[in-house]
Amino acid sequence: MELHPLAQRFEFVADTYERGRPEYAPAVIGAIAAELGVRPGDRVLDLAAGTGKLARALVAFGFEVVAVEPQDSMRAVLADKVGAARVLKGVAEQIPLEEGSVAAVMIADAFHWFDRPRALGEIRRVLARGGGLALLTTAPDWSGASWAHELGTLVAGTRPEHPNFDGRPWQEFVREDGGFAEPWELRVTTHDPADPERVLAHMASISWIAGLPASQGAEVLARMRAIIQAGVTPEHFGLHVEIGLTRRLA
Numbered sequence: 039m040e041l042h043p044l045a046q047r048f049e050f051v052a053d054t055y056e057r058g059r060p061e062y063a064p065a066v067i068g069a070i071a072a073e074l075g076v077r078p079g080d081r082v083l084d085l086a087a088g089t090g091k092l093a094r095a096l097v098a099f100g101f102e103v104v105a106v107e108p109q110d111s112m113r114a115v116l117a118d119k120v121g122a123a124r125v126l127k128g129v130a131e132q133i134p135l136e137e138g139s140v141a142a143v144m145i146a147d148a149f150h151w152f153d154r155p156r157a158l159g160e161i162r163r164v165l166a167r168g169g170g171l172a173l174l175t176t177a178p179d180w181s182g183a184s185w186a187h188e189l190g191t192l193v194a195g196t197r198p199e200h201p202n203f204d205g206r207p208w209q210e211f212v213r214e215d216g217g218f219a220e221p222w223e224l225r226v227t228t229h230d231p232a233d234p235e236r237v238l239a240h241m242a243s244i245s246w247i248a249g250l251p252a253s254q255g256a257e258v259l260a261r262m263r264a265i266i267q268a269g270v271t272p273e274h275f276g277l278h279v280e281i282g283l284t285r286r287l288a
Contacts, residue, residue: 039129041108044200045151047248048088052111054248055089058239060176062095062146063228066279070144071099073224073283074170080141083164085130086148089115092174093124096144104140106133130157135164146174150202154211162217165286171218172283173208178240179276183232185269189241189262196258197246212284221284232275234266 048055076082078100084093087105089112096103097120105120106128107113117125128134130145130152143161161171180186197203209221241247241262247255 039131039153041129042151042201044198044245044249046109047245048243049109049111051243051248052089052109052115054239055112055243056091056115058236058241058243059089059091060178060230060240060277062092062174062279063226063277064095064099065228066174066226066281067095067099069224069226070142070170070172070281070283073222073281074142074172074285076101076142076170081139082142082144083133083135083140085133085143085145085161086151087116087125088112088146088148090119092144092146093120097124104135106130106135131160133160133164137163138166138169140164140169141166142170142172144172144174147176149173149208150200150205154208155215158211158215158218162215162286167286167288169286170283171212171285172281175280175282177278177280178237179227179278180237182272182275183266183269185265185271188265188269189237192258192261192265193241193244193247196250200246208282217287218284219287221282223283224281226279226281228277228279229274230277232271232273234271237266238263 081102084105087093087107093103093105103124105116105124106126107116108129126134212218212221242259
């Protein structure tokens, strides 16, 4: 299964991705656990796990975690963070797990990259009856920074057509599958110390920015740095985690 061309760019920015992407607070995992009725000790799958930002939070909560990631450089960081024994190579459309073998599937900022009908069929296959699916989308809140609007405008202006922004809502795919309960959503907001360098690393790890020609990418990142350095950064930033939820029907 060939990855989306933009998703393939993550192979080249694994270290930057690890530096820039946010961590998941215990409150996020606790909210998912409460909504889906899963508990420490249950076996859960982190699908398209990247460098393991979500997987390590799931491990810390006490889940038995399996993390599946297709790209070699991302998987190397992932294995270092959560242990190679928990990590498998694979894609959402062909998950390397047995039928009914996990209590929940978690997907962080990746569902839009999948062939969603095929992936949902595989997710349903590996879920136990009544098992839960959680789709996490992170949205950093830089509204307290004087540079937030200018930076956001620059980022939006570089974006090509992208499945997360230009595709159909995830709920439509879940409903069309027919094997899941009516989806619902919740939001968890946490706060972290503000770090301009982490913001820049986050920007550099965005798929379409990572995919720019080297000279153009360097120019865009230099403009971002200048915008941030010329403005005022608060002590803390918020992080909104939007969580889409559903269950496999019995």
